[in-house]
Amino acid sequence: MLYGGVETGGTWCVCAVGSGPEEIVESAQFHTTCPEETLARIVAFFAAGPAVEALGIGSFGPVDVDRSSPTWGYVTTTPKPGWQHVSVASVVAERLGVPVAFDTDVNAAALGEHRWGTGQGASSLFYLTVGTGIGGGLLIDGRPRHGLVHPEMGHIRVPRDSDPDRADFRGICPVHGDCWEGVASGPAIAERCGSRPEELPETHPIWRIEAAYLALGILSVVLIASPERVVVGGGVMDHPSLLEMIREQLKELLGGYLETPALADEIGSYVVAPALGDRAGVLGAIALAQTVEV
Numbered sequence: 001m002l003y004g005g006v007e008t009g010g011t012w013c014v015c016a017v018g019s020g021p022e023e024i025v026e027s028a029q030f031h032t033t034c035p036e037e038t039l040a041r042i043v044a045f046f047a048a049g050p051a052v053e054a055l056g057i058g059s060f061g062p063v064d065v066d067r068s069s070p071t072w073g074y075v076t077t078t079p080k081p082g083w084q085h086v087s088v089a090s091v092v093a094e095r096l097g098v099p100v101a102f103d104t105d106v107n108a109a110a111l112g113e114h115r116w117g118t119g120q121g122a123s124s125l126f127y128l129t130v131g132t133g134i135g136g137g138l139l140i141d142g143r144p145r146h147g148l149v150h151p152e153m154g155h156i157r158v159p160r161d162s163d164p165d166r167a168d169f170r171g172i173c174p175v176h177g178d179c180w181e182g183v184a185s186g187p188a189i190a191e192r193c194g195s196r197p198e199e200l201p202e203t204h205p206i207w208r209i210e211a212a213y214l215a216l217g218i219l220s221v222v223l224i225a226s227p228e229r230v231v232v233g234g235g236v237m238d239h240p241s242l243l244e245m246i247r248e249q250l251k252e253l254l255g256g257y258l259e260t261p262a263l264a265d266e267i268g269s270y271v272v273a274p275a276l277g278d279r280a281g282v283l284g285a286i287a288l289a290q291t292v293e294v
């Protein structure tokens, strides 16, 4: 059976038809432009391809994921120009005549890693991506967490301690300034260092600060949601030892308070890199499509 997956990101939109990482029969990628053009290209891709049972959409947000809401499937209050209060899921479902499942891009990616990647076997999973923004998806009992709206972990607050390197930087989030994304996303690193993260030497002092910020945010999620595994991806994580630095800092911050091997000797298999790489979003959208009851 074939399913459709769509990841609408702030910059790129990725579409695929298939049933898993090794069974992708068609895929396409194009720039996320205005809603009309982007939605038309999504519909055209699937209309021209093989029939799918259902389609999953993982979208940048905030979005409305409440099935009983009149604005279900909308991108809502996003800062992305032209995309405020735009209907996405219903438009695609109506034009293609297929059932559509809709969630945040990071909840979809969490599902993808849970189904096929390094999140396998963990019934509760925290998926974090650190790139042009910071986003976190959360699965509880294998299902994406929604609740009141949906988690928006990139905008939690992280402590600004007395370290002058941290205290002086005001952050770049247009809404909150120094929220997690505002101080630790790729553009935040670029803003304070004057170079993009991938251009900075591996030994630059910013990486210690970055690891501290990421560990602080992860600590909060670990203490609140108690996920069985933490998957950390995104372009900023390309730094070869950042993941290990985060593990060390997380252990230090916990101070041995929670007595479990996952947060001590086995932290290397608790805080892990994703297996699906930049395909996690679109594969997760296919996993999302597979949850639709048709």
Ligand code: ZN
Pocket (backbone or CB within 6 Å): 154, 155, 173, 174, 175, 176, 177, 179, 180, 181, 182
């Ligand atoms: Zn923010």
